[in-house]
Amino acid sequence: MKYRFNLRTWLLVALMALPLLTNDLAIGQEAAPAAEAAPAAEEAGPPSAYSDEAYIASEGYATFAVNNLWICIAAALVFIMHLGFATVESGLSQSKNTVNILFKNVWIVTTGILLYAFWGFNSMYPGEGNGFFAMGSWFGGDLNDPALTTAEYNAGYTWWGDFLFQAMFAATAATIVSGAVAERVKLTSFMIYAVLLVGIAYPISGYWKWGGGWLNERGLYDFAGSSVVHAFGGFAALAAVLILGPRKGKYTAEGIKPIVGHSMPLATIGVLILWLGWFGFNGGSALSADPKAVSFALVTTCLAAAAGAVGSIFTSWILLKKPDLSMALNGILAGLVGITAGADTVSEFNAILIGVIAGAIVVGSILFFDKLKIDDPVGAISVHGVCGMWGTIAVGIFSFSPDHSLGTQILGTVAISIFAFVFSFAVFFILKLVMGVRVSEEEEAEGLDVAEHGAPAYHIS
Amino acid sequence: MKYRFNLRTWLLVALMALPLLTNDLAIGQEAAPAAEAAPAAEEAGPPSAYSDEAYIASEGYATFAVNNLWICIAAALVFIMHLGFATVESGLSQSKNTVNILFKNVWIVTTGILLYAFWGFNSMYPGEGNGFFAMGSWFGGDLNDPALTTAEYNAGYTWWGDFLFQAMFAATAATIVSGAVAERVKLTSFMIYAVLLVGIAYPISGYWKWGGGWLNERGLYDFAGSSVVHAFGGFAALAAVLILGPRKGKYTAEGIKPIVGHSMPLATIGVLILWLGWFGFNGGSALSADPKAVSFALVTTCLAAAAGAVGSIFTSWILLKKPDLSMALNGILAGLVGITAGADTVSEFNAILIGVIAGAIVVGSILFFDKLKIDDPVGAISVHGVCGMWGTIAVGIFSFSPDHSLGTQILGTVAISIFAFVFSFAVFFILKLVMGVRVSEEEEAEGLDVAEHGAPAYHIS
């Protein structure tokens, strides 16, 4: 009853936007900061996505085109990471909660992109004339404005390439949480939580570093987001899991009862797609197609991923006495998260070291959180939170540059992690009070697919 | 018995092509229109795929290279949509018909590419000297001819880049039908039908718009094929389904009995891969790597996809009283199909509106066709047919350009849809008379995998 009311209200709000419809889209052009900077006396006709000949013939056009193309392709690669998350999370969970996990992931990526359009982008990158309270402004830009489609805006991309790449990043944080709270979180509560995390929290701490805020001024280095994205998501997940509690039957009087994933092919598909996506996540973070920057960052990225797997395979083999596929997969992710902060500023050899250590850390961390009865079905807190911290700190140890100080790196990753933890804790706590965050014991036992969605994921006869 | 004879005949025909083999491939060079335009006094040696230094050093080479590269990558992305279709169609069908669906999809993409090489490309884009009756001519071009590898042919791509991108589009139409007729269509009949649809019908109506035919002259705007590809496929599917009839047990005296899909992970993989593929479908339809055109079209595409999911999630939640994953997935596809006609000519905000409306439409349409007892297991008629129409019409409402008239958009999408419907109806009807289009009731009950292919899709122990 309650939800139906909410849904109708939301739909009404959406429909109320209809009258705003005009072909020149006043709402967008008023709000976008860059549009204000545009010369008033533009050509009179309607905007068009197509370039004129002068633009194509202008100096540096080819370089600008290859740069922007790479940012767009990198955005596509980061987009497909959402399929990677969806499959690795569902593969490592029980089959009875598969539809629920997939639904959450679809919700996160789709609302994440929309929220980033409505206010995230302008909040995280407030530009010249706007403070953080540009928050709430619509991103849409003016196609007639050359300042959005040339190196005047950025040498590496247009306004739209920039938005697209950043929007794909934004939703990642909530996806990380999704895996950690799987199998017992209440769907509607999580949907609201995800909207707030992606819509409000991520642009704030993102602004601290990438938008030019205080952590950037302090000299924090975070190339592609070991802290901004991964530690943020991991420690938000930790807070949520602490409030939510473990799955029923996991921690019993007789000890820890492992709840194994339902499909290792699905989990493997997920991790290898995530690795593919990281070509865009890290490679695109060069923010241009510069041959030196892109190819070097991709090499360190792949070496760290490979080393992460090797590190976790051997560590888990020693500790668990068997070759564990899920640990190998988490080792790849650990290596990737670990190299993300410094992919362009550590040597190839040190990239391997960062990866091996991340692979060892992730195994220890997963076992450690399990000992503490902090139940994280897919290991997201360890992979993203702990290895995100490690990656940020590793820049302070291994960086080429004397500008990167260990102290600042620690400060930065701790600051972002605490912020994510506190925001997540507060929101999840309020949601718990207001509407509850956990399904009933019966629903958990039955599985969220039937309980929440009325349909199981599989009918294989 | 009958089929073996057919197969042998076909194989003989293929083998008869063997004597045509010569290293200079006379067949290709005679037929290709561009080859005729080539100067007779080319260099004497054999052709080579490698460029000479003068070509590489020529003005605009870098721009041409990035443009053509993007078309090739976009072709790869459209190619992988065939995996998306294969998985979403099989995921939303019963497990006993999975091999059959996968086999059909392999057949469609492979024969589709070959048919497009043998006559589709030259039929759809007949060029200067050829009328539509260039039909039947082989596409192969002359590597020695600079008119095929420079901006003289097109500023955005070589002859081969052009072919590759268009060939990947061509097979899509039949794939759309494949989902709608799943679970009861006779394999061999469908194989012949798909060949005729891709080989003959698609290039005809494709020519009407993209090849410079009458709909293009009338001013129809269809950026990447809401009508040329999607409405075409969707209404071809409607005709086939009308002749084929619903699956046994779907519409009973007691009402509609839903036949649920067998694997929601497979369906989700499919839809997210399709979204990835749409980066190429729409982004590549800029027909160059122009920064403004490509990045803008990708932003509207992703916003519409996201909005489509949100629109369908809320609409279906209200109507069906539960969060329905398959509706969310179809909402993504609806948004993508909806934005395809106007991705470069509507504002970001209107892209969201087009998507939200498409997401709402697709839910209503699926329920509507079900009420009419028109059985479409995957919702292909609604997603591609209805939303393809909506997307084309939306250009008439929301376009930047005063040149795009609502009337023409309606005319265009109706004309293409009727053509597809009539062609499909005629072919399917004749096939029904000649060899039947539906498996027996026993085969349908047993499942097509065992009945037609002699092997089930799964052996999970």
Place this chain on the structure above:
Amino acid sequence: MKYRFNLRTWLLVALMALPLLTNDLAIGQEAAPAAEAAPAAEEAGPPSAYSDEAYIASEGYATFAVNNLWICIAAALVFIMHLGFATVESGLSQSKNTVNILFKNVWIVTTGILLYAFWGFNSMYPGEGNGFFAMGSWFGGDLNDPALTTAEYNAGYTWWGDFLFQAMFAATAATIVSGAVAERVKLTSFMIYAVLLVGIAYPISGYWKWGGGWLNERGLYDFAGSSVVHAFGGFAALAAVLILGPRKGKYTAEGIKPIVGHSMPLATIGVLILWLGWFGFNGGSALSADPKAVSFALVTTCLAAAAGAVGSIFTSWILLKKPDLSMALNGILAGLVGITAGADTVSEFNAILIGVIAGAIVVGSILFFDKLKIDDPVGAISVHGVCGMWGTIAVGIFSFSPDHSLGTQILGTVAISIFAFVFSFAVFFILKLVMGVRVSEEEEAEGLDVAEHGAPAYHIS
């Protein structure tokens, strides 16, 4: 017991590398051949992955950027082929051996990349001052050295783009073997075998052709590796299978008992991902983004893949009297392997012929090896070994260029195949003597997932 000792030793070795850690990474810079060529008086500061303005403004920068970008994207596409192999191999095997196959594939791609960094790259491409005994040298290059990031190194890519692309190729060979020995090979033995095959054997015969060795001097043509990669992997697989013997219960007194795959969707996902990856495998082998070379090679590649499917569908339908999906899938791969040697040097029409013939060959070959009781669960010997030979020989028949002689093509593919066979046989034979290469009959019956990894792949309730 034995393995734990080994693992600890290995881990110690890895940890011993820690003291080598310095920010200027002496180990790398000493070893890399190009670093020696670098002028001594470079700028003093630490290296940085970022380019200076002079570099970006230099003539030909845009062309170099698009070339290098394509190599990096192609590397990503070849990387994702490892997901294709993992899924096609597990899909075509029994569900009880799925974790084992996935684990092997993760092992191969991750150690493959690391081995290629530690010595493979410098061994295969020894450059000017090094002989083959550069083997063992670390690849890491000097970011300050313009000779690694400009056309001075190569017009098509930087040192790192080159490494990345080649490293992704290297692991492929062992992956091919993985499928053929599936379901009965002992994990630790295979892990050691894979390390030796990728680390030692592949760079040796790779050097013969692509590194400028004797087969290159003899005029062998192998565009993207029909022999260097595929025949190599296929004949290494043949040797391993001969030593290993068939799976229990496959060849009985009553005849051949087919052991069918456990998931055809997984197999189909694998093959279509492999096809996607081949856009990078063959397209990237143009070694630049040259419009003519790339788009032509991609067209022949896709035509051959499509023709391979058609060839195998009809051949298997005639021979097996049913439309066989796994044969259709292997036909696609056969076409792809077949065109790989000559994708840039045969006409479009002949690409189709090469593909059709490969599709027919692969069906015959799979049936032939089965008659010989050579048990290859996924058909890897036929797809990669036999069709790799066919593709190399086809260059001698169909090439544009009079420089490509049939005799040399036969010599080359036979030489590489024999080398791979002998190396593989020797290593596998020694491993059999020392530690055994096959699991016990009980473990084989139980399935390797539980026997070796202690966990099944699926828990679908």
